[in-house]
Amino acid sequence: MVTGAAPAALTGGLRLVLAALTLLLPRGFRDRQRAEWTADLMTMTTGRWRYLFGAARTLPALRAAARRAGLSRGPTAVAHTTGALRAPARVLLFGLGWPVLSWVLLVPLSYFLFDIPGRIARSGGGPVDPKSLWPDDGVLFWVLLPLMLTLWFGTYVALAGGWLLAATIGLAGAVVGFGGRRIWFAVAGLGLAAVALLAVTVAGFPMFNADPGYGAALLGTIAVGLGLFGRSLGRWQRGWLVVVGLAAVAVLAAHHTALGADMHAWFRD
Amino acid sequence: MGALRMTTPRLLVLRALLADPGRERYGLDLATEAGLEPGTIYPILVAFEGAGWLSSREEEIDVHAAGRPRRRYYLLTAEGATAARSALARRRAASPAPSPGPDTGRLAW
Structure with a gap:
């Protein structure tokens, strides 16, 4: 599933779903999570759609966690x-x-x-x-x-x-x-x-x-x-x-x- | 922050983190170690970070050279390590057999 080889580009379909999932997240948290998902998907050789299905299934929990953690307002101090x-x-x-x-x-x-x-x-x-x-x-x-x-x-x-x-x-x-x-x-x-x-x-x-x-x-x-x-x-x-x-x-x-x-x-x- | 509700996936992540508490891990790496389905770990990591159990930082790479976005690395805090040990101990006490030892691969319930 995960490879140490060079990252592979994402297909148009994957990118589209990724963009849709990202849009459903709180605005201030989108960039951070898109980077995480994209980096993961680019280093996976198989199971990319399964990964996205898992991400979609847990999206409500991720939204709630980001709001509770105060990450929905913008980049964290670490990002600064x-x-x-x-x-x-x-x-x-x-x-x-x-x-x-x-x-x-x-x-x-x-x-x-x-x-x-x-x-x-x-x-x-x-x-x-x-x-x-x-x-x-x-x-x-x-x-x-x-x-x-x-x-x-x-x-x-x-x-x-x-x-x-x-x-x-x-x-x-x-x-x-x-x-x-x-x-x-x-x-x-x-x-x-x-x-x-x-x-x-x-x-x-x-x-x-x-x-x-x-x-x-x-x-x-x-x-x-x-x-x-x-x-x-x-x-x-x-x-x-x-x-x-x-x-x-x-x-x-x-x-x-x-x-x-x-x-x-x-x-x- | 208040106590977190402990679910099986959360305990699996805590156990994976405690296996080497001083090592920074990124999401996919940790999901693999914990035996979670890929793509499902981020709500757990964000909840732990919000509770102060994890700290995180962006990877320092040249994104053009790496050809991918920066990952985020997570590290168990001292508070998180203590909380993780007690959460796992509570779970073991609640369901004593079979024990979720480090070599079983699965938490037992």
């Missing part, structure tokens, strides 16, 4: 613990991923892909406008403008680091918090964004040149750690966390090397 890594992972993917991946595309990648050192040499050391790499009028300009602005602002956040990066992380936290109905997470994110923006607007802390990549590298290290060791996260999410984390560490490296200084000078000037 398992999901505890997901929210920080998303914050890093959005809040850190947007600036550092924009930086990768617009600074080092463009620098080498479009042979910027060669162009500068050919122009006798004169400036080469990074915007000249993009269409400057026509339909294509308007089509690409949103992408261009997104990448441009993201790159400036990565270059500035510090308060601007903190504000971005805070806003990402707010979005993730509201999206996942984690109100305190969202409030903390908004609080961080507000403090960071007040610091540069009201308190007068410098927005640029205050953080040569240390903030990004710190967050990048956390992202790499989550990517490598966050076993409860999905494979793609973990992969992207490592990519984003390494890109963030590259921002720090670029701030402290001659090549990086050349690239940043080209982009800013």
Whole structure:
């Protein structure tokens, strides 16, 4: 009945009955029980319909037990613990991923892909406008403008680091918090964004040149750690966390090397 | 939580859990050990968890790599172990012969 072999997909009929049984459970308990039933059925080689018949027969008892145990209202504290890594992972993917991946595309990648050192040499050391790499009028300009602005602002956040990066992380936290109905997470994110923006607007802390990549590298290290060791996260999410984390560490490296200084000078000037 | 009504399937599950109280088990695994029909164990596990006799946690796996959803692992709590032993002792006292020893495979009634 049970096998140690790779899980087998469920047929349409099994899935249909499983979905119907799940719908008859209290709303907050459905995800948990569907996962249990599905995992069991996927590892069974025979007796799947008998299993479902047994599950259907004991469904009233399961409903009653879930209600009495207080599991009908939503995920248990255990599930929250398992999901505890997901929210920080998303914050890093959005809040850190947007600036550092924009930086990768617009600074080092463009620098080498479009042979910027060669162009500068050919122009006798004169400036080469990074915007000249993009269409400057026509339909294509308007089509690409949103992408261009997104990448441009993201790159400036990565270059500035510090308060601007903190504000971005805070806003990402707010979005993730509201999206996942984690109100305190969202409030903390908004609080961080507000403090960071007040610091540069009201308190007068410098927005640029205050953080040569240390903030990004710190967050990048956390992202790499989550990517490598966050076993409860999905494979793609973990992969992207490592990519984003390494890109963030590259921002720090670029701030402290001659090549990086050349690239940043080209982009800013 | 109040005392649970003890039925034959519940006692079978308690006996299977007591066979190795420190080991985490998932539903299907435990149903097989207890000799229950597959698919019928979850009301019992949820009732025990609600009574504080079991704790549970989601399996930490990469669901994409595993190709299936996360299982839930159940572990007998200290309170659950005490309650299970006394429930089984009460049942043995109520129906002394034949005894549901660990090697009989079935509870006797």
